[in-house]
Amino acid sequence: MSQDSSSGVVRRLLALVQPEWRTLCAGVFFLLLGSGLSLVFPQAVRFIIDEALGSKDAALIDRVALSMIAVFAVQAGADSLRYYFFTQTGERIVTRLRHELFSRLVAQEVGFFDQHKTGELTSRLSADTTVLQNVVSANIATALRSGAQVVGGLAMLLYTSPRLTLLMLAVVPPLVITTVLFGRRIRLSSRRVHAALAEATGVADEILSGIRTVRAFAAERHEVGRYRQRLGTAFELARERTRLSTGYVVGTSFGGLAAAALVLWYGTRLMLRGELTMGSLTSFLVYTTLVSVALSGLTDLWAELLRASGSAERVFEMIDRVPAIPSEGGERLPEVRGRVTYQAVRFAYPARPDVPVLQEIELELQPGEVVALVGPSGGGKSTIASLLVRLYDPQGGRVLLDGVDLRTLDPEWLRQQVGSVAQEPLLFSDSIADNIRYGRMDATDAEVEAAARAANAHEFISRFPEGYRTHVGERGVQLSGGQKQRIAIARAVLKDPRLLVLDEATSALDAESEHLVQEALERLMRGRTTLIIAHRLSTVTGADRVLVVEGGRVVQSGSHATLMTQEGLYRRLVARQFVAA
Secondary structure (H helix, E strand, C coil): CCHHHHHHHHHHHHHHHHHHHHHHHHHHHHHHHHHHHHCHHHHHHHHHHHHHHHHCCHHHHHHHHHHHHHHHHHHHHHHHHHHHHHHHHHHHHHHHHHHHHHHHHHHCCHHHHHHCCHHHHHHHHHHHHHHHHHHHHHHHHHHHHHHHHHHHHHHHHHHHCHHHHHHHHCCHHHHHHHHHHHHHHHHHHHHHHHHHHHHHHHHHHHHHHCHHHHHHCCCHHHHHHHHHHHHHHHHHHHHHHHHHHHHHHHHHHHHHHHHHHHHHHHHHHHHHCCCCCHHHHHHHHHHHHHHHHHHHHHHHHHHHHHHHHHHHHHHHHHHHCCCCCCCCCCECCCCCCCCEEEEEEEECCCCCCCCCCEEEEEEEECCCCEEEEECCCCCCHHHHHHHHCCCCCCCEEEEEECCEEHHHECHHHHHHCEEEEECCCCCCCCEHHHHHHCCCCCCCHHHHHHHHHHCCCHHHHHHCCCHHHCECCHHHCCCCHHHHHHHHHHHHHHHCCCEEEEECCCCCCCHHHHHHHHHHHHHHHCCCEEEEECCCHHHCCCCCEEEEEECCEEEEEECHHHHHCCCCHHHHHHHHHHHHC
């Protein structure tokens, strides 16, 4: 990371702290109070050695000891309040940071998620932000306290003996050189470690999400090995970072200890010549220890800041990223008729830009028309549907709604006009009612129940002991395929969209479930422009028009009856399914 990049990260961290300036001011006040009181102890040591012991006044020693206990009590109170204010600041900052980061993640286009693993993103949201929390709370407090002790301690050292102080400061240039040499390497190494850990987290998330498939193929050992391999990579990078950090700590620690040895040597000679008292030398050594500990703390904090800079870069990189497709903003049509037009559409997925998926697609859906897309897998059927809700933008051509280019419309409004039911609908780990209400968040319980009745879902929901409050489990695993489909249909009914996309909505169901789902779908399709994607051709015989898609092109178009009279791909597909049946 360049120097400009490093300073940019520091500025961003300071910007995070700025809104909490009132709490920080309170924390800084108690920090300075505690740090100032910590400088009193060496003077008490000097006074006892030079004055109290010389006069052999026991009462004076008692008074000094009691005074120090009072000072220590105030210092302890100031330190506890300093800790409280800075810790609270850190909690508020990381909460705000996580909220901002999550908001930016959710706003990214779907193509972004195609290229980033979920585990990697959640690692940024949890682990990286936790690292930054330490930097902007406890570490800032420690740095300020150590800095105050260094400044105050140096002032007292100069007051006690300027010559000894200059001798001690002779070790500062080597320490600065050590910091510069190791700093950049530690920073780069930390970035590689965080990237490797994020990759390992991504693999773990993928394995746990697909644990049923892993178990079905008895692949537990293989997956554990795959995760171990990623952890091993992260471990080796962490070892490299540890070696660098160890060299850095050794260099700075030696510098501090060497300074103490020089002070002891020269201070003793000054005392022998009568130029320094025993109490002054002792207090000077205590101040030297205090400054050395504070400097050591600052160097450790600097090393930690270098390690945290990798996390900061990853977090700020995500916050600053501008999505290729915005989530909101643009034109909203006063009325939606439902005419959809694809004009010479060309498309390739961002993760595979050199592999064309759609090539010069020409397609028009009239208002209220039911159009079915059939053809071999990988031909581009689902991609055509994805472009309709603007999950992606075509690289060439246009997709129009009622004659208006989708790229000029408000994406949020556009998606409110389109309902979808997928082959494997995603349900959230919440109640059935909440999953249906996802279609319209402000729907009443009565409207949710009406949508479930229209989707043939009310009967099976009512049989659950908790009814609509029944939790469906992660991704709806506690429900059957037909039950999940009917909840997804209820969600679409509640949304009441003008356009509808059915992507293999009945292909994985048994005959009884398919009958109930198909009946609900027919109710849902009435009066809506509908795009059906199907492999089971029995589900498209009632469509107004059937389009056969192969190799990213529409190769046939017509009704089911018309296409069956023609030689071509559609007739061959029907024949194959008939033979298979």
